Structure formats: C-alpha cells, structure tokens
Amino acid sequence: MTTFFFDGQAYDAKKGESVLDTIVRSGNPINYSCKKGACKTCLVQHVGGQLPVGAQRGLSVRLKTHKYLCACQCAPVEGLKLKAVMAQDLFMGARLLSRVLLTNNTMKLVVKLSEMMDCKPGQYLHIRRFDGLTRSYAIARVLEGNIIELHINRKYNGQFSGWLFNTASIGEKLLVQGPFGQCRYLNDYQQDKLIVIGHGAGIGAALGIVEQALAQGHVGEIYLYHGARNVAELYLNKHCLALMMAHQQLTYTACITGSGAIGSVDARCVQAQPSELAASQHPVKPNNRIFLCGEPAAVVKAQQQVFLAGFNVANIHVLPFEYKDLRVVSRG
Ligand code: FES
Known part of the structure; x- marks a missing residue:
C-alpha cells in the first residue's frame, strides 16, 4: 500500500493503481473521462511530497507551472499531497455569439471568450454549460484571439448538442477550458x-x-x-x-x-x-x-x-x- 493525501484525506493505493483509480475505488467524487491522459478532465494540483515522474506528461507549460497533473497518469508515491482543482481555476468565461445551421445535423457556433487564448484550428476546447455538463469540441477557426468558430454535429439523443441546437440562446454564458491537442499546423x-x-x-x-x-x-x-x-x-x-x-x-x-x-x-x-x-x-x-x-x-x-x-x-x-x-x- 502507498498512502497519499487528496484534499487532506488519506488514501491507500493498491499496487498498480493510479491516484484516480484509488479515489474512484474509495467512492469519493472526482472528475474523469478518458483515463488515458488525453481529456485532462482529471486534473488535480500537487501541493506536497515528491512529484511523481510522468504525471505531468502532455500538459501545457501553463498547467505544469501551476503544478497540475492528471490523476489518471499519476502513480502514487508515499506522502504525496494533492488537492482538487476548482473549475474557475481552469475554465474561462465565454458567451455564445451566434449559431448558424450548416446542414440538418451540423451547426456553426461562434463563441467569444472573456480573455485572449493562444489556440489554433484543429485543437479542441472543453465547453461547460450552467449545470456542469461538459463536452469537447474542435476549433474550426480563430476569428480573433478570443472569438472562436466551432462546427458541431447534433448527436442522436445528445444532451449537450441537442441543447445547443434547440435551447441555448444567443448571449448564453458558457465556461471554456483549453486549448488541447496537437492536430494543428506548425x-x-x-x-x-x-x-x-x-x-x-x-x-x-x-x-x-x-x-x-x-x-x-x-x-x-x-x-x-x-x-x-x-x-x-x-x-x-x-x-x-x-x-x-x-x-x-x-x-x-x-x-x-x-x-x-x-x-x-x-x-x-x-x-x-x-x-x-x-x-x-x-x-x-x-x-x-x-x-x-x-x-x-x-x-x-x-x-x-x-x-x-x-x-x-x-x-x-x-x-x-x-x-x-x-x-x-x-x-x-
Ligand atoms: S481521465 Fe482523461 S486525462 Fe485523466
């Protein structure tokens, strides 16, 4: 067993478990999705103890500087101390500027971010609505440093895409995290x-x-x-x-x-x-x-x-x- 701490609570990790595995096994809440280090949903912040090797692999310089790491990629070390990340630490505000139907099932969405973001077409953003429901969408264009165009497919029974197509209003407040991904031109x-x-x-x-x-x-x-x-x-x-x-x-x-x-x-x-x-x-x-x-x-x-x-x-x-x-x- 390896003991680490998350938000002050001690956890005993079994052999081969990641930090995320142990917290999930304990039944305590933690955000996660892919468990592969890709989606960055499971970010937590390092606050003490030795920083495990590889836990920050693939993170941006900004996230590394703030000592974030992916819980799913983090092999616990004895005495490691972590804390949960608040959404406001990672997300920035945004507003829905326009919506245009491109085909029966595809929509162009333009959102204005509250700050400039260094992002490029081919990368993707996490977009969160008022109730915490969050999806990832690809950037089609960066119209200005803080105005982003996305092309979104309506999914069958898709909660988020259905809401974007039918219910979200122009001016709707959103939260945006990113950018992620390496599928961009250099x-x-x-x-x-x-x-x-x-x-x-x-x-x-x-x-x-x-x-x-x-x-x-x-x-x-x-x-x-x-x-x-x-x-x-x-x-x-x-x-x-x-x-x-x-x-x-x-x-x-x-x-x-x-x-x-x-x-x-x-x-x-x-x-x-x-x-x-x-x-x-x-x-x-x-x-x-x-x-x-x-x-x-x-x-x-x-x-x-x-x-x-x-x-x-x-x-x-x-x-x-x-x-x-x-x-x-x-x-x-
Ligand atoms: S769950 Fe996706 S990066 Fe950890």
Missing part, C-alpha cells in the same frame, strides 16, 4: 506535403488547418479531402473549391462515402473513402504529413489505414471528436 511543416482529411463536420477543423497553413505561408503542396455520407453534407464544397482556385498548391477532393448518387456536384467529387483514396494517391515519403479530423470511428479507421500504408506515426495528427460526459461521473 511553421516547422512549411516544406511538407500536407494531406488533410475531414470526416463529416471534421471538415470545419480540417479546412481551418489548411487556411492556417496558407496564412503562415506554407510552401509545400496541400491536399484537402472531405468525407461525407452524401452530397447534402458537403456544406463547405463551394468554399473549398474557391480556395483551391485561389491557391495553386491546394487540391481539394470531396469524397462521398455512402452509396447514394453523386449527381453532378462538380468534377472534384468522387465516391470513395477519403483515407483510402489519399493513401493510394500519396505514396509514403518522409515529408508527407497527414491530419485526420472528425467522427472517432472514421478517424481511428483512417489512422490505422495510413499507419499500415507506412506513414510515420510522428507525421499522423489526429483530432477525433469524442462525445464524452466530462462530469464527476463519466457516462461509462
């Missing part, structure tokens, strides 16, 4: 060939990554693919085509993944799985870099496909849309 990628794939509403973040690359003077070729189940879901088709016309280095392809007719959308629309098409069109080379955004099942499948095709793991950037309940008790 200046180091300037010479690389970029292959950017958006599945469903993931085209918002995918296009945002492309626009960010162009704005930062990207030199290499860029290939943008939108995977949609049908033609009606190609809600950014005209915009992507116009962007392609304006930038010689950019090639855009719309991929219909369902069996419905394509009709005559345009010459850049094909019936194909975008990741399969991309893997067949771009033989693996060291400077090929791939970005995958959108529905988790499609992104995970695409990630496996491009990995098996030989892409270097370090050159595969993923932004899966996870729809998890990030409250004290996860939806399980």
Whole structure:
C-alpha cells in the first residue's frame, strides 16, 4: 500500500493503481473521462511530497507551472499531497455569439471568450454549460484571439448538442477550458506535403488547418479531402473549391462515402473513402504529413489505414471528436 493525501484525506493505493483509480475505488467524487491522459478532465494540483515522474506528461507549460497533473497518469508515491482543482481555476468565461445551421445535423457556433487564448484550428476546447455538463469540441477557426468558430454535429439523443441546437440562446454564458491537442499546423511543416482529411463536420477543423497553413505561408503542396455520407453534407464544397482556385498548391477532393448518387456536384467529387483514396494517391515519403479530423470511428479507421500504408506515426495528427460526459461521473 502507498498512502497519499487528496484534499487532506488519506488514501491507500493498491499496487498498480493510479491516484484516480484509488479515489474512484474509495467512492469519493472526482472528475474523469478518458483515463488515458488525453481529456485532462482529471486534473488535480500537487501541493506536497515528491512529484511523481510522468504525471505531468502532455500538459501545457501553463498547467505544469501551476503544478497540475492528471490523476489518471499519476502513480502514487508515499506522502504525496494533492488537492482538487476548482473549475474557475481552469475554465474561462465565454458567451455564445451566434449559431448558424450548416446542414440538418451540423451547426456553426461562434463563441467569444472573456480573455485572449493562444489556440489554433484543429485543437479542441472543453465547453461547460450552467449545470456542469461538459463536452469537447474542435476549433474550426480563430476569428480573433478570443472569438472562436466551432462546427458541431447534433448527436442522436445528445444532451449537450441537442441543447445547443434547440435551447441555448444567443448571449448564453458558457465556461471554456483549453486549448488541447496537437492536430494543428506548425511553421516547422512549411516544406511538407500536407494531406488533410475531414470526416463529416471534421471538415470545419480540417479546412481551418489548411487556411492556417496558407496564412503562415506554407510552401509545400496541400491536399484537402472531405468525407461525407452524401452530397447534402458537403456544406463547405463551394468554399473549398474557391480556395483551391485561389491557391495553386491546394487540391481539394470531396469524397462521398455512402452509396447514394453523386449527381453532378462538380468534377472534384468522387465516391470513395477519403483515407483510402489519399493513401493510394500519396505514396509514403518522409515529408508527407497527414491530419485526420472528425467522427472517432472514421478517424481511428483512417489512422490505422495510413499507419499500415507506412506513414510515420510522428507525421499522423489526429483530432477525433469524442462525445464524452466530462462530469464527476463519466457516462461509462
Ligand atoms: S486525462 Fe485523466 S481521465 Fe482523461
């Protein structure tokens, strides 16, 4: 047994348990969701004892400086002292500025943050409403330093997305935490060939990554693919085509993944799985870099496909849309 303290209470961790495992086993409340160090929902603050190795892996400099760590990634050490993090320590205020329906199931949401945030398209934010219900959404565009555009899919029976679509009013107060994720454009990628794939509403973040690359003077070729189940879901088709016309280095392809007719959308629309098409069109080379955004099942499948095709793991950037309940008790 290893004894550590959380909010002044002693806990005895069994061999192999993380701090989170022990607290959950005790029945005491603690926020968590992924248990993989990805969602950052289980952050706690280190206040005494030795800081366990690896507990801050993947955290931003700001979070590390404030001595936060992920309880799910923290192997307890004897005498470790931790305390709960208050939501106001991590979240900033925000207001809903506008809502526009893009398709029957996709909405553009614009939120204004109370402070400037250094975030980029392809990263994601945790958004919390008045009752604590929290979801993660990808950033499609940063319109100004504190005005963020998100493309949100309405989930079947989705509590949060249903509320955003039907009930939330303009001016609604929200809390925002982030940004998270590494699926973003960096200046180091300037010479690389970029292959950017958006599945469903993931085209918002995918296009945002492309626009960010162009704005930062990207030199290499860029290939943008939108995977949609049908033609009606190609809600950014005209915009992507116009962007392609304006930038010689950019090639855009719309991929219909369902069996419905394509009709005559345009010459850049094909019936194909975008990741399969991309893997067949771009033989693996060291400077090929791939970005995958959108529905988790499609992104995970695409990630496996491009990995098996030989892409270097370090050159595969993923932004899966996870729809998890990030409250004290996860939806399980
Ligand atoms: S990072 Fe710990 S539960 Fe997700």
